[in-house]
Structures are given as structure tokens and as C-alpha cells.
Amino acid sequence: xxxxxxxxxxxxxxxxxxxxxxxxxxxxxxxxxxxxxxxxxxxxxxxxxxxxxxxxxxxxxxxxxxxxxxxxxxxxxxxxxxxxxxxxxxxxxxxxxxxxxxxxxxxxxxxxxxxxxxxxxxxxxxxxxxxxxxxxxxxxxxxxxxxxxxxxxxxxxxxx
Numbered sequence: 001x002x003x004x005x006x007x008x009x010x011x012x013x014x015x016x017x018x019x020x021x022x023x024x025x026x027x028x029x030x031x032x033x034x035x036x037x038x039x040x041x042x043x044x045x046x047x048x049x050x051x052x053x054x055x056x057x058x059x060x061x062x063x064x065x066x067x068x069x070x071x072x073x074x075x076x077x078x079x080x081x082x083x084x085x086x087x088x089x090x091x092x093x094x095x096x097x098x099x100x101x102x103x104x105x106x107x108x109x110x111x112x113x114x115x116x117x118x119x120x121x122x123x124x125x126x127x128x129x130x131x132x133x134x135x136x137x138x139x140x141x142x143x144x145x146x147x148x149x150x151x152x153x154x155x156x157x158x159x160x
Contacts (some may be wrong), residue, residue, distance in 0.1 A: 013098070017040040017092060018058075020039050021061065022077050025074045025077045029073065029074045030074070033071060033072075033113055036048055045070060049065060054102075060077065061076075062076040063075055067078065072150055081119060146147070
């Protein structure tokens with residue numbers, strides 16, 4: 001049997017990634033790895049290839065993988081339909097959870113970026129202030145050096 005169903009023994013998120021690739025395949029017959037990685041949220045070509053291979057094994061995607069050029073040539077996709085209201089609700093709920101999860105991750109990443117940026121700015125300010133203090137100390141030492149040398153020379157003459 002082919003098609004997408006609840007009995008597939010797949011890792012969480014894999015079905016949604018397969019559906020994403022199928023959706024992309026509707027309008028394009030050549031899919032770039034970079035586009036598929038971006039759309040599916042996967043981090044590596046290897047993970048993407050595993051999802052594509054699972055799609056082929058479940059007879060929902062007929063394609064040729066071109067690893068060298070990091071693209072997939074789509075020959076055919078199986079139509080997938082959601083028959084019952086329960087399946088539609090499940091699919092909608094799954095997609096909504098995935099969308100919310102993506103939104104949360106994006107917000108968390110933005111918060112981390114903002115925090116890191118603020119820390120960087122503060123560190124740069126502290127470094128600039130420290131550099132000014134060092135330069136001021138150097139200038140002070142240079143001003144005192146001729147005075148100390150003159151005082152030191154007078155002291156040597158008295159001792160001689």
C-alpha cells in the first residue's frame with residue numbers, strides 16, 4: 001500500500017517533512033537540497049536524503065537523487081488525500097503545532113541574538129574605556145619620566 005498514513009513507523013516530524021517535500025514537488029521537478037533543507041528545517045544533507053529515501057520506500061515520491069549536485073529530480077508524486085474530518089483535524093493540529101514550534105524557536109533565537117548583541121556592545125564599550133585608561137596611564141608615566149630622571153640625576157650627584 002502507498003500513501004501517507006498514521007501507521008508509518010517514522011520519527012516525529014518526518015511525516016511533516018515528507019509532506020513538505022511533496023508540496024514542493026508539486027510546482028518544481030528539480031529540487032535543490034538548500035531549498036529542501038530550509039523548508040524542512042533539517043540541518044544536514046544526510047538527514048534530508050534519509051527523508052527522501054523514506055518517501056521513496058513508502059511509494060509517495062518517485063525521484064532520482066543527484067548527491068554530487070545536491071538536487072533531486074522528481075519524476076512523480078503520489079497523490080495524497082485526507083479523507084475523514086478526523087484525519088483533517090489531526091493534520092491541521094500537527095501542522096499548527098509544528099508552526100507554533102517553529103515560531104517559538106525563531107523567537108528564542110532572536111532573543112539569544114539580541115542578548116548576545118547587547119553583551120557584545122557592552123564588552124566593546126568596556127574595552128574602549130579600558131583602552132582609554134591605559135592610554136591615560138601611559139601619558140601620565142611619560143609626563144613623570146623626565147621629572148623622575150632629573151630628580152634621579154640630582155640624587156646621584158649628591159651621592160658622588
